[in-house]
Amino acid sequence: MTGHPDAGPGSAAAALGRLRDAAAALRGTRWSDRVRILGRVGARLLDAGDPMRARVLAAMPGDARMSPAQAERVLDGMARDWTEPRLDTLVRVEFEDPDALDRWVDDPRAPEGRRLRAFPLAPGPGLHICAGSVPGVSVSSAIRGLIVGSPVLLKPGGGDRVLPAALIDILEEEGEVETAARILADAVECVEWTGGAGSLDETEALDGAAFVVVYGGGATIEAVRRAVAGSTPVVEYGHRMGVAVVGRGADLDTAAKALAAAVAVFDQRGCVSPQQVFTLGPLGGTERAAELAARSSEALAALEGSFPSGPLDEGLAGAVRQLRDATELRALAGDGAQVWGGDDLEWTVVLDPEPELRPSCGGRTIHVTPVGSEADLERILLPLGPHMQTVGVDGFDAGAAQGLAERLARIGASRVVPLDRIAFPPPWWIHDGQGPLRRLVRWSADGPV
Amino acid sequence: MNSDTLFERLAAAFSDGVARAWSEAEFDGWASEVFRRQYELNAVYRGFCEARGRGPDDVAGWTDIPAVPTSAFKHLDLSPGRHEAVFETSGTTRGQARRGRHGVPSLALYRAASLPGLKSHMALAAGGMRILSLIPSVRDAPRSSLSTMMAFALDAFGAEGSGTFADPERGVDLEGFAAALDRAVDEAVPVWIAGTAFAFVHWIDAAAEGRATPVRLPEGSRIMETGGFKGRSREVSRGELYADITRLSGIPDRWIVNEYGMTELLSQFWDGPAGADDRPPPEGRTHRPPPWMRSRVVDPVTLEERPLGRPGLLLHVDLANVGSVSAILTEDQGIALPDGTIRVLGRSPGAEPRGCSLALEDLLEARR
Numbered sequence: 001m002t003g004h005p006d007a008g009p010g011s012a013a014a015a016l017g018r019l020r021d022a023a024a025a026l027r028g029t030r031w032s033d034r035v036r037i038l039g040r041v042g043a044r045l046l047d048a049g050d051p052m053r054a055r056v057l058a059a060m061p062g063d064a065r066m067s068p069a070q071a072e073r074v075l076d077g078m079a080r081d082w083t084e085p086r087l088d089t090l091v092r093v094e095f096e097d098p099d100a101l102d103r104w105v106d107d108p109r110a111p112e113g114r115r116l117r118a119f120p121l122a123p124g125p126g127l128h129i130c131a132g133s134v135p136g137v138s139v140s141s142a143i144r145g146l147i148v149g150s151p152v153l154l155k156p157g158g159g160d161r162v163l164p165a166a167l168i169d170i171l172e173e174e175g176e177v178e179t180a181a182r183i184l185a186d187a188v189e190c191v192e193w194t195g196g197a198g199s200l201d202e203t204e205a206l207d208g209a210a211f212v213v214v215y216g217g218g219a220t221i222e223a224v225r226r227a228v229a230g231s232t233p234v235v236e237y238g239h240r241m242g243v244a245v246v247g248r249g250a251d252l253d254t255a256a257k258a259l260a261a262a263v264a265v266f267d268q269r270g271c272v273s274p275q276q277v278f279t280l281g282p283l284g285g286t287e288r289a290a291e292l293a294a295r296s297s298e299a300l301a302a303l304e305g306s307f308p309s310g311p312l313d314e315g316l317a318g319a320v321r322q323l324r325d326a327t328e329l330r331a332l333a334g335d336g337a338q339v340w341g342g343d344d345l346e347w348t349v350v351l352d353p354e355p356e357l358r359p360s361c362g363g364r365t366i367h368v369t370p371v372g373s374e375a376d377l378e379r380i381l382l383p384l385g386p387h388m389q390t391v392g393v394d395g396f397d398a399g400a401a402q403g404l405a406e407r408l409a410r411i412g413a414s415r416v417v418p419l420d421r422i423a424f425p426p427p428w429w430i431h432d433g434q435g436p437l438r439r440l441v442r443w444s445a446d447g448p449v
Numbered sequence: 450m451n452s453d454t455l456f457e458r459l460a461a462a463f464s465d466g467v468a469r470a471w472s473e474a475e476f477d478g479w480a481s482e483v484f485r486r487q488y489e490l491n492a493v494y495r496g497f498c499e500a501r502g503r504g505p506d507d508v509a510g511w512t513d514i515p516a517v518p519t520s521a522f523k524h525l526d527l528s529p530g531r532h533e534a535v536f537e538t539s540g541t542t543r544g545q546a547r548r549g550r551h552g553v554p555s556l557a558l559y560r561a562a563s564l565p566g567l568k569s570h571m572a573l574a575a576g577g578m579r580i581l582s583l584i585p586s587v588r589d590a591p592r593s594s595l596s597t598m599m600a601f602a603l604d605a606f607g608a609e610g611s612g613t614f615a616d617p618e619r620g621v622d623l624e625g626f627a628a629a630l631d632r633a634v635d636e637a638v639p640v641w642i643a644g645t646a647f648a649f650v651h652w653i654d655a656a657a658e659g660r661a662t663p664v665r666l667p668e669g670s671r672i673m674e675t676g677g678f679k680g681r682s683r684e685v686s687r688g689e690l691y692a693d694i695t696r697l698s699g700i701p702d703r704w705i706v707n708e709y710g711m712t713e714l715l716s717q718f719w720d721g722p723a724g725a726d727d728r729p730p731p732e733g734r735t736h737r738p739p740p741w742m743r744s745r746v747v748d749p750v751t752l753e754e755r756p757l758g759r760p761g762l763l764l765h766v767d768l769a770n771v772g773s774v775s776a777i778l779t780e781d782q783g784i785a786l787p788d789g790t791i792r793v794l795g796r797s798p799g800a801e802p803r804g805c806s807l808a809l810e811d812l813l814e815a816r817r
Binding site for chain 1: 492493494496497500517518519520521523524525749750752760761762778780782
């Protein structure tokens with residue numbers, strides 16, 4: 001795709017230089033114009049007649065190791081949140097007066113009055129390192145940066161290279177007809193390197209960025225922290241685990257279908273993906289767990305026909321094989337475990353009676369674990385702490401749901417939602433505990449306080 | 450069938466050493482007998498085999514024997530009957546996760562399976578040699594199969610001045626080790642240093658920080674290196690590691706030998722023999738099983754054998770595992786080569802690139 005700078009030694013330094021040059025013009029645009037122009041990215045990617053959508057859908061399955069059906073679902077889910085109405089809502093949810101992104105605004109809440117202004121986290125380009133393979137994460141991060149007026153140097157994750165290229169291409173095309181779009185196009189660049197290999201581009205980017213936004217595992221984040229100067233702000237989005245809780249009131253067939261859908265969208269790659277589901281019910285939830293596991297297996301089997309999974313890599317296939325055969329042996333030993341699975345390891349459901357955390361090995365693999373009470377659930381989830389991301393819930397009345405949300409949030413959950421809302425949080429979600437735009441700004445006050 | 454006799458007969462066969470290759474028919478004969486024992490005594494394994502339609506009378510050769518995954522050792526006791534020892538997988542790479550446990554009915558058989566490879570690949574002459582072990586002693590680590598193997602080595606081959614310079618709590622005893630090295634140099638006695646890759650990295654890092662001094666060990670000194678780095682402070686390539694060891698000890702890399710083993714297997718692979726003139730550079734070395742072990746590289750989905758040279762999951766059949774299950778499907782990727790050796794590519798990385806969902810390893814790391 002065009003608009004994608006050639007990778008190679010020196011690319012990052014050159015890109016940072018261009019982005020620094022673009023910063024002043026970007027500062028001169030209004031947030032509403034930035035949202036309006038960025039909204040075209042989402043609109044065009046949703047437009048069935050737009051050639052850009054067709055190009056993305058053709059390239060995404062291979063790049064992201066997804067089936068074409070998954071690629072389309074992910075594109076629709078992501079692009080919907082990049083449209084103007086959704087981005088406008090994001091800004092308005094995050095900022096009481098969004099004009100603070102453009103100018104000093106009065107803050108009537110302060111007793112003696114003051115004026116506030118939100119600036120990008122640090123002057124100069126932000127480096128967005130997206131070390132992951134969930135398509136759309138890189139573009140969402142870049143859009144957040146551009147909305148707050150910060151030029152973006154994007155290092156997309158493996159498996160997430162198509163959408164950033166499309167973002168740049170669309171802005172380039174829009175820039176041919178509107179000056180403000182041209183300014184945005186000049187304010188985002190994409191450079192690729194192998195993370196952690198100490199390449200020239202990596203060193204230059206980490207040295208030259210005004211701040212860093214990093215998505216990745218503990219080792220990646222730690223490496224970035226070590227590599228940047230102590231004064232460089234680092235916004236971290238670490239890996240997370242999603243879970244689900246199915247209460248006594250849930251219709252298990254509906255719950256199973258919703259769970260299967262949530263598992264299938266990203267083949268468990270997303271931080272919101274439910275890796276383990278806990279069932280509450282009589283007899284310690286055991287009978288309902290078995291029934292939910294069986295129905296989930298039916299739902300995943302059906303989805304494999306209508307919404308196929310992506311190809312398994314060797315490592316993942318090996319991990320699933322280990323899980324499947326070990327669980328089969330456990331079942332033969334009579335420990336209560338059971339396993340269901342597709343013939344080609346494409347999906348697996350494990351009924352695991354042991355009250356322990358069981359992160360999925362990846363792919364369409366989910367563990368179902370019975371729990372006797374919410375207190376037991378809390379004890380199991382406690383070690384996860386802030387690494388807990390989304391919790392999908394079903395089968396609780398309003399009062400019980402509120403109580404459960406309180407318990408889970410105290411442990412560390414940042415999002416408690418119905419099962420059918422798991423996969424695509426809205427742009428204004430509380431991402432790992434904080435508003436995503438507010439993490440990218442610093443506030444200045446002008447006045448007596 | 451008399452199991453005790455089977456153990457004794459296997460031990461006797463192992464004591465013939467690793468030099469003579471066993472024919473396919475000879476191995477199949479043993480494998481069939483061992484499989485029959487395991488099938489009859491282990492009800493869980495029998496159920497697993499029945500589900501695959503494989504009983505002792507259905508197995509034409511070792512490649513037909515159903516393999517259990519290494520992860521099953523984390524949940525089940527796969528060794529029926531009385532154990533003389535229980536080995537546990539290391540906690541270093543899996544944090545506080547459930548450890549694999551391998552019950553060993555006969556330490557004598559484990560000894561019989563270990564000593565020939567040690568002797569041959571470490572190129573030991575009669576009378577043994579001075580062994581300086583950086584692996585915790587079996588007294589300090591009674592559940593470590595590696596420590597137990599080193600106890601066999603020290604007992605069988607350790608000459609005067611041999612000793613252990615590590616413990617599970619404090620790691621490498623740098624001071625004691627340095628004194629032993631100095632003594633070897635002063636006395637012009639070649640030594641065999643045995644340690645995990647991580648122990649050698651510890652030594653190298655100490656030297657870089659001025660807490661250890663390079664020496665030039667007497668000619669004929671050699672290194673046995675084993676284990677990996679995952680979950681440790683840093684990982685280095687084997688070539689880098691050996692270059693650093695050579696710089697610190699004066700031992701050329703052709704005298705450095707890697708042992709590849711795992712708790713779930715009672716036999717070991719070696720990339721020796723130490724000192725051989727025709728050894729390739731470290732990164733190009735491959736591992737050879739003893740005659741009583743066979744390996745296949747399989748497709749993880751179908752479990753069908755992959756052609757020589759094509760990577761896949763390593764599956765081993767180890768007759769020394771007669772007391773548990775001999776056919777083991779590992780989590781390691783590897784390549785089978787025409788000369789009967791394997792190239793170990795390392796642990797299957799799981800879903801890579803994974804996305805932003807938390808992997809088990811990350812979770813355990815975060816909980817430390």
